[in-house]
Amino acid sequence: MSTPILYELRCRECGKTWGNVPRSFCEDCFSPLEVAYDYDSLKKIARRENLARRDFNMWRYSELLPLPEGFTGPNAVGGTPLVASRKLASRWGLKNLYFKNDAVCFPSLSFKDRVVATALSAARRFNFTTVGCSSTGNLANAVAAQAAQQEMSLMMRNRDLLKKDIQRAREIRSHIPAIQKDCDSFEQSLFPESTAYSAISAELDSLAGKSGLHLDSRAFKPKLVKGHDLTELDIDAQVTGDYRGVVRFLNSLQRSSNYYAVEGLTARSQARSQSRKGGLQVTVHIKTYYRAA
Numbered sequence: 001m002s003t004p005i006l007y008e009l010r011c012r013e014c015g016k017t018w019g020n021v022p023r024s025f026c027e028d029c030f031s032p033l034e035v036a037y038d039y040d041s042l043k044k045i046a047r048r049e050n051l052a053r054r055d056f057n058m059w060r061y062s063e064l065l066p067l068p069e070g071f072t073g074p075n076a077v078g079g080t081p082l083v084a085s086r087k088l089a090s091r092w093g094l095k096n097l098y099f100k101n102d103a104v105c106f107p108s109l110s111f112k113d114r115v116v117a118t119a120l121s122a123a124r125r126f127n128f129t130t131v132g133c134s135s136t137g138n139l140a141n142a143v144a145a146q147a148a149q150q151e152m153s154l155m156m157r158n159r160d161l162l163k164k165d166i167q168r169a170r171e172i173r174s175h176i177p178a179i180q181k182d183c184d185s186f187e188q189s190l191f192p193e194s195t196a197y198s199a200i201s202a203e204l205d206s207l208a209g210k211s212g213l214h215l216d217s218r219a220f221k222p223k224l225v226k227g228h229d230l231t232e233l234d235i236d237a238q239v240t241g242d243y244r245g246v247v248r249f250l251n252s253l254q255r256s257s258n259y260y261a262v263e264g265l266t267a268r269s270q271a272r273s274q275s276r277k278g279g280l281q282v283t284v285h286i287k288t289y290y291r292a293a
């Protein structure tokens with residue numbers, strides 16, 4: 001009997017499902033992914049009576065968490081007490097009001113311990129050996145504390161990784177002639193200087209049109225690449241249209257057979273951008289190259 005898929009990632013905007021993979025956004029429309037549960041299958045597995053028999057911490061809900069096979073929680077994350085608030089309850093006219101005291105959550109005394117415990121167990125499931133985060137404080141504490149608990153396996157795996165890096169470097173060295181050939185054919189695939197501007201303009205026009213956008217303007221800033229017969233071209237393309245059109249436009253640039261790197265976006269303020277018919281006005285900063293001959 002095959003195990004049912006109890007949960008998977010689903011795009012909040014377009015609804016595409018991505019399975020259980022380490023991915024943070026939808027590659028079709030750049031929207032955030034959320035966990036979608038199959039509640040009918042879960043109902044058969046996650047039973048109240050089973051949960052009640054387990055220790056009172058976050059791991060008792062293991063059926064709902066992305067845990068590796070045979071995983072046991074490294075410490076008692078969660079299960080923090082509810083504290084009754086009588087004064088505030090009576091002021092607000094409530095019979096019962098409780099605060100969840102996550103200041104006693106383990107191991108770093110922050111509610112961030114819950115999300116980090118979940119993320120790190122998922123990371124182990126996907127065989128990640130290094131974890132990190134951007135943080136204003138609590139999250140970094142939680143990541144550091146929980147990663148430290150797995151230090152031994154991290155060190156051993158890092159040694160294996162180093163071996164792999166050396167092997168990879170050797171492979172790259174043996175492939176240098178082929179890489180040089182790839183570089184040459186990449187350069188040859190670029191537009192020649194004589195037609196670059198008109199060809200790029202035409203393609204931007206066409207891609208914007210197919211995406212349902214209007215290309216208002218494009219500004220080119222060329223810069224010679226030292227030591228190569230190449231010119232780097234920064235393009236600011238200003239487009240007007242709706243959100244989905246902008247996403248389609250970005251996708252089509254990435255999928256073009258010509259090389260376009262989207263470096264960033266600048267959107268005008270909502271009030272100003274809505275003053276024009278058609279919605280958003282966005283400047284897309286693009287980088288490409290053309291060759292001298």
Ligand SMILES: [Zn+2]
Pocket residue numbers: 011012013014015016026027028029030031
């Ligand atoms: Zn999507």
